Amino acid sequence: MRISLIGSGNVATHIAAALKNAGHRIVQVYSPNLQNAAMLAYHVGATAVDALKDIDAETDIFIIAVKDDAITSIVPQLSTFGKLVVHTSGAVSLDALSAETANAGVFYPLQTFSKTKELNFWQVPMCIEGATETITKQLEELARTISNNVYRVSSAQRKVLHLSAVFACNFTNHLYGVAEQLLKESNMPFDMLRPLIAETADKIKAHSPTTVQTGPAVRKDERTMQAHLQMLEGKEALQEIYLLLSQDIIKNSNAGNGDN
Amino acid sequence: MRISLIGSGNVATHIAAALKNAGHRIVQVYSPNLQNAAMLAYHVGATAVDALKDIDAETDIFIIAVKDDAITSIVPQLSTFGKLVVHTSGAVSLDALSAETANAGVFYPLQTFSKTKELNFWQVPMCIEGATETITKQLEELARTISNNVYRVSSAQRKVLHLSAVFACNFTNHLYGVAEQLLKESNMPFDMLRPLIAETADKIKAHSPTTVQTGPAVRKDERTMQAHLQMLEGKEALQEIYLLLSQDIIKNSNAGNGDN
Known part of the structure; x- marks a missing residue:
């Protein structure tokens, strides 16, 4: 053509x-x-x-x-x-x-x-x-x-696709950046997290994300979550993000998704 | 040993x-x-x-x-x-x-x-x-x-490392799950997003995340963000997450990080 x-x-x-x-x-x-x-x-x-x-x-x-x-x-x-x-x-x-x-x-x-x-x-x-x-x-x-x-x-589906991509990619990349900043403040290189990020993305090539969710929220590990929120004192935006995402993970796992 | x-x-x-x-x-x-x-x-x-x-x-x-x-x-x-x-x-x-x-x-x-x-x-x-x-x-x-x-x-650094991993990996995986759910509700397979997720994680192998941030928030594309929030009507938790993460991306790019 x-x-x-x-x-x-x-x-x-x-x-x-x-x-x-x-x-x-x-x-x-x-x-x-x-x-x-x-x-x-x-x-x-x-x-x-x-x-x-x-x-x-x-x-x-x-x-x-x-x-x-x-x-x-x-x-x-x-x-x-x-x-x-x-x-x-x-x-x-x-x-x-x-x-x-x-x-x-x-x-x-x-x-x-x-x-x-x-x-x-x-x-x-x-x-x-x-x-x-x-x-x-x-x-x-x-x-x-x-x-x-x-x-x-369809055009309606494409809009949803675009919205989903914002969550799975744009927001995800921002969270990588948050992690980089937290490490930097404690004199650690972002390199330390790169293998874990790669593996996290690799895991969902063959799995549904909800079935491989890990971390304190899905374990309902309140003590660790409280400790993390304390470490974020003075960073209100990150505290809110931490709280909201953790609550959403817990809600989701209570709904029967996830196996950890 | x-x-x-x-x-x-x-x-x-x-x-x-x-x-x-x-x-x-x-x-x-x-x-x-x-x-x-x-x-x-x-x-x-x-x-x-x-x-x-x-x-x-x-x-x-x-x-x-x-x-x-x-x-x-x-x-x-x-x-x-x-x-x-x-x-x-x-x-x-x-x-x-x-x-x-x-x-x-x-x-x-x-x-x-x-x-x-x-x-x-x-x-x-x-x-x-x-x-x-x-x-x-x-x-x-x-x-x-x-x-x-x-x-x-050190023990103090390891706690920060663990917290950073929650952002970069646990929360990231949850956002993959949010995307999967949104696609499912519009009859689209998660497979459609897998290459984009892989590429997003691949990009930061050689870059600092803030320098490769993309999406409506970093472009300050208010119209798209408003449209996305409307599409999330009835999903209050996702609306809040969308808003908080977008605001944090904007704040971060105003602070001189990111180049998009």
């Missing part, structure tokens, strides 16, 4: 590279910053443009990978070409596109991307939605050329 | 196996449940006992790996042998042993163990504390026969 990328950030970069590797032709890369567009375009053998008026109609599909807020301002101009227009956002519904064109879909890679960190795209879950069954099938087919994990996901 | 294990749970099992593999002799395994003691003893070529009075003095070191609450009740009997006695707990101070014997230390593996899940013990951080410098050195030497990550950690 002939594909054009609208955007040149992390998502655009990884999707363009995966599609190029799968044998598709990347026609154009658009970014308001020409240098950024050119950098990605160079890597995937495309031409770079920095004005929407220069976008070439000679493409089968426009993949929009820009900040959520910028999507709606771009769609009207793209829809004039009558080609398939998809976005790559977890948080934006299909309606944002289909209000402008019937030729609309979603091509959402559920992963956290950094430009400098390579990853195996075959494992990235691709979440597909199309304005019609034909479009859905077409996008599924395209997704299967770059990923082994292709799912049909 | 000749080593006896007091306990036959996850920690005792992994430590005994690592020490045995390193060429040490495991003399006895004690557990009030003889069957459990016998199972581990069989694997490491030791004898099993289920009464403290049957414990053999012909050992160089007793490694206590029992529940925290049970440690103090066992120490008086072990201390009568005049041999080195160490515990393996993150939450119990050295004093719990040294009140009974000057021959005391801590041999704490900072990892989460399951009997059924193998792991590379060489990467397990071993946290060492001795009642004397001689004991500390002796335990460091022993630890280096099974791990490449040996640290001297």
